[in-house]
Amino acid sequence: MSKPIHFPPDFLWGSATSAYQIEGAPLADGAGHSIWTRFAATPGKIANGDTGDIACDHYHRWREDVALMRSLGLKAYRFSVSWSRILPQGTGAVNEAGIAFYEKLIDELLANGIEPMLTLYHWDLPAALDDRGGWLNPAIADWFADYARVLFERFDGRVCFWTTLNEPWVVTDGGYLHGPLAPGHRNLYEAPIASHNLLRAHGAAVKVYREIGKHRIGLVVNIEPKYPASDEPQDIAATRRADAYMNRQYLDPVFHGHYPAELKEIFGAAWPDWPREDFDLIGQKLDYIGINYYTRSVCRHEETNWPLKVAAVRQTQSTHMETGWEVFPQGLTDTLVEFRRRYGDLPVYVMENGSTFYDPPNAEDGQMHDPLRVDCLKKNLHALHAAIEQGVDLRGYMVWSLLDNLEWSLGFAKRFGIVHVNFETQQRTPKDSALLYAQVVASNGACL
Numbered sequence: 001m002s003k004p005i006h007f008p009p010d011f012l013w014g015s016a017t018s019a020y021q022i023e024g025a026p027l028a029d030g031a032g033h034s035i036w037t038r039f040a041a042t043p044g045k046i047a048n049g050d051t052g053d054i055a056c057d058h059y060h061r062w063r064e065d066v067a068l069m070r071s072l073g074l075k076a077y078r079f080s081v082s083w084s085r086i087l088p089q090g091t092g093a094v095n096e097a098g099i100a101f102y103e104k105l106i107d108e109l110l111a112n113g114i115e116p117m118l119t120l121y122h123w124d125l126p127a128a129l130d131d132r133g134g135w136l137n138p139a140i141a142d143w144f145a146d147y148a149r150v151l152f153e154r155f156d157g158r159v160c161f162w163t164t165l166n167e168p169w170v171v172t173d174g175g176y177l178h179g180p181l182a183p184g185h186r187n188l189y190e191a192p193i194a195s196h197n198l199l200r201a202h203g204a205a206v207k208v209y210r211e212i213g214k215h216r217i218g219l220v221v222n223i224e225p226k227y228p229a230s231d232e233p234q235d236i237a238a239t240r241r242a243d244a245y246m247n248r249q250y251l252d253p254v255f256h257g258h259y260p261a262e263l264k265e266i267f268g269a270a271w272p273d274w275p276r277e278d279f280d281l282i283g284q285k286l287d288y289i290g291i292n293y294y295t296r297s298v299c300r301h302e303e304t305n306w307p308l309k310v311a312a313v314r315q316t317q318s319t320h321m322e323t324g325w326e327v328f329p330q331g332l333t334d335t336l337v338e339f340r341r342r343y344g345d346l347p348v349y350v351m352e353n354g355s356t357f358y359d360p361p362n363a364e365d366g367q368m369h370d371p372l373r374v375d376c377l378k379k380n381l382h383a384l385h386a387a388i389e390q391g392v393d394l395r396g397y398m399v400w401s402l403l404d405n406l407e408w409s410l411g412f413a414k415r416f417g418i419v420h421v422n423f424e425t426q427q428r429t430p431k432d433s434a435l436l437y438a439q440v441v442a443s444n445g446a447c448l
């Protein structure tokens, strides 16, 4: 009989989504275009021609969705604000209808005892700012800080939990180096600049929050722990490069004031000499770190792979993600323990963790059975608890995702929701994984 599991008494159990993936109506009520409304309108960019034009219609069904969260007993809800609903041109005049939408959502969450956790940026940059260089223009740190200030002034106090950016690595690698995500660039020289400006913007927003905010602010990074495929020196070196590029490229400047040396090795002449004062801005003190964990990577040297010269060795038990993300719960424990070892005892929240599997059609009993996701969730929650037992100051967990939604360029086919969405009828149906998660929340993990 395994030892009963106990999470800390006030552990924050919740779920996560993002604006473009669930809201729909991206241009409603005065909102401006974003790089994702543009990308989605470009033939071939999103699988099956899917777009966020309707998605989960959350823009109209937000009250129903909060009631759904309440029915699951969720303590918190992590969502993002669409910058171009608030500032249609990215800067300048505030669109009060955009403010009103998020105000209604926040007040409904609070009325239902659910902590709103607001992400300022989850990838949907205003198109008007992209026209001015977007993340490649150093001025974006000021544009982002001004946008953040509007939301801080309107919502701080009702929102007590702020995140500046969701996953600067994905924004950079997907949008500027390899190109599968908006704005779809493939440029070795642009990627470091975009990445550095994302971190500068993060720092500038935190600085504004320290002037006017009274609660908590942090950053959310995706961490994919890297394990060498062999003890061959070139595989060890490849693993180090992969860890520096995906993981330490963001945490080292924020917590240690410099980039990992491997980045100059990877980017060569494309890696600028950054001004020292930038690291004072980037290194603003944070109240927490958010970590998104999905899988690990087993790395080997591969001379032909641009620009890292690293290849991932595919593993056996994988999810149905297009690159087959391995189910590896130990990686979650390792990630959290390693964060504490390398960066110290800052409070940690797992802000995304989930899996996509082909969900069989609902059974005769009308219930949406998702056994693979249930198994994955249980294993990851045990791994989470193992990290707490090893001393990690883990404060909360947001399952990705509340709803099946638009999986960016992969469209609606990749379902991550614990609640099934019929995109024809917009009917929501809790899957077995949602019923399990509700029990986990109600028992604070004791049912695991």
Ligand SMILES: CO[C@H](O)c1c[n+]2c([nH]1)[C@H](O)[C@@H](O)[C@H](O)[C@H]2CO
Binding pocket: 018, 021, 166, 167, 170, 222, 223, 292, 293, 294, 352, 400, 407, 408, 416
């Ligand atoms: C590299 O994987 C990242 O950790 C990651 C995975 N995911 C994410 N980031 C994004 O934050 C979500 O918008 C995605 O829907 C979700 C599922 O793909």
